[in-house]
Amino acid sequence: MPSAKRAATHRAPRKPVARSPRRDVGRPRGEPVTEAVLDRTLEELASVGPAQLSVERIARAAEVNKTSIYRRWPTREALVAAALERVLTHLSLAQKDTGSLRGDLLFLGESVAGFLDQPAGQALMRAVFMEAVAPSIAALARRQLEERAGSPAVAMVLRARARGEWRDDADPKVVLSMLVGALLHRVALERQRPTRAWLGGVVAVLLRGVT
Amino acid sequence: MPSAKRAATHRAPRKPVARSPRRDVGRPRGEPVTEAVLDRTLEELASVGPAQLSVERIARAAEVNKTSIYRRWPTREALVAAALERVLTHLSLAQKDTGSLRGDLLFLGESVAGFLDQPAGQALMRAVFMEAVAPSIAALARRQLEERAGSPAVAMVLRARARGEWRDDADPKVVLSMLVGALLHRVALERQRPTRAWLGGVVAVLLRGVT
DNA sequence: TTGATTTTGCAACTCATAGTTGCAAAGATA
DNA sequence: TATCTTTGCAACTATGAGTTGCAAAATCAA
Incomplete structure (x- = not known):
């Protein structure tokens, strides 16, 4: 149970302002997860289309938890946008x-x-x-x-x-x-x-x- | 409280088999309702697209109850299909x-x-x-x-x-x-x-x- | 006018899915 | 080993699709 949201007991916090997380420590963000999710999103998009696209189904297909998707992309639209954006940047x-x-x-x-x-x-x-x-x-x-x-x-x-x-x-x-x-x-x-x-x-x- | 679902008291029903409803009696099906709903559906389809199309919003916009929509078209897809079909038949x-x-x-x-x-x-x-x-x-x-x-x-x-x-x-x-x-x-x-x-x-x- | 018949509105449901939250465990670095 | 971040998990809220039962409204026929 680390880092209670205020550590209300003793010793005032060093930095009361919200600090940005440093990316050089801790478990690294899994690239395979991102890739798998975006791939699956594209497949869903191509097969059933944007109207029937389901985040939960993508999560199941990518063998990843739903929360891991929402931690990267805040909404379904953002997920779709990211998948398409990747296509566009790789397009040549x-x-x-x-x-x-x-x-x-x-x-x-x-x-x-x-x-x-x-x-x-x-x-x-x-x-x-x-x-x-x-x-x-x-x-x-x-x-x-x-x-x-x-x-x-x-x-x-x-x-x-x-x-x-x-x-x-x-x-x-x-x-x-x-x-x-x-x-x-x-x-x-x-x-x-x-x-x-x-x-x-x-x-x-x-x-x-x-x- | 007419026509309890079986009239379980006395006098056996004349036709135990499901008869098809006759269309020459009773309150007529409102054509304006159908028209208004299909018009609104087309507008929704054109503005927000099929992905964001909401039956409840169409019902509100057409000033018709949601159930009246579902009584005519069993699903959202069927509603969309009907709206498009009308366009197609009127197309020349x-x-x-x-x-x-x-x-x-x-x-x-x-x-x-x-x-x-x-x-x-x-x-x-x-x-x-x-x-x-x-x-x-x-x-x-x-x-x-x-x-x-x-x-x-x-x-x-x-x-x-x-x-x-x-x-x-x-x-x-x-x-x-x-x-x-x-x-x-x-x-x-x-x-x-x-x-x-x-x-x-x-x-x-x-x-x-x-x- | 009355009775039979059908459509409509209304309210209350079930169910699936979007999106959120708190926590414990898993990896990674120093 | 201590610290930090990501992940999975379970439980949660909210919304919209689709359903159901009933009372009121509208129509026709007697």
Whole structure:
């Protein structure tokens, strides 16, 4: 029974103000716990969605006590936000200079499609489309996505422009939103796999539209 | 205190089997109640999203007792499904023969954009992107959307083909998904209004890609 | 007007889950 | 070994989903 909340007996406390805990002593905070919980959260998010997500179920699945979750993240929303934030910070869309705009577009499309196929991608997509999960995290997601997806895309367009494959009046952001949007339509609305043949059709239209 | 659950005193009941209630007598089921509840449900769905949707709050907002809701729809999911189903059955995308493919595409795009601007459109979009709301209704939504959006689109493509504005190897469904997908990207991800200028940029790329 | 029939509001329940609290035990450092 | 922090555990409160029984209201038919 250490450190009664006031030690009301004798010897006044050294520091009556709330001191911040020092992190170099004591049992270390288990990284596996944090990781396991966030992983499970993502899986729940991807499978049942944010509406049916249950902290107690996550705790059971991660083999961790519920209190250990609430000690790290104050609310369910914060937990979801943390899980999504981790996805976002680890997100990096691959880019490659294939030598042709067609090749670059195909590569980018397959990269996005691959991400949307993972639990993290599913979870993120749902979160972004539902402001309600957590407005702040949805905003962050939009910012990060724009940033991460933006720079490879800009580079791609610059290369294409140098090769004379990109007309001046075609807005890169519009074209990118058409590619990604078509993928969203295919995956989330039609619930069909974005096959190579399908992606080829999209890229063909974009190519003619842009050169 | 009428109709004790068995009338255990005298005179055996005429029909011991459970008879279905006849609908031509008694107090009629209030249509305003149903309408108000579904309207409020859509608003809730559009504003706070399916995750935070509360039946009790809907009941308060619709000025109806909670039990009256549960007597019509057995669960929260069923309520959401009913609200969305009503949207779907009332959904009809306007179509118009403007005389040119560019005009037709612009009109279709603005029609979709207008729908996405309403609460019903917001609610539907969220539901479709979250299988978790109700798998069955999400599936229905996809089917209906394809059906409703498909036929105007097919007519549009036929007209364009007759005018020689549509090349044979361009898949109409792909092009449609690019248009709608770009709109989704713009509205849900970028959270920006699909202005006429922006829509013009999309249509310009599509036009060149398709002719 | 009365009786039969159905819907509605109301209040009181059960149950699951979000979130909290106090304490003892488990690890870690010095 | 002494100190410190994290963890598990059990018990708690609060809220909202979904249920139930009953009285009042509304409708039609005799």
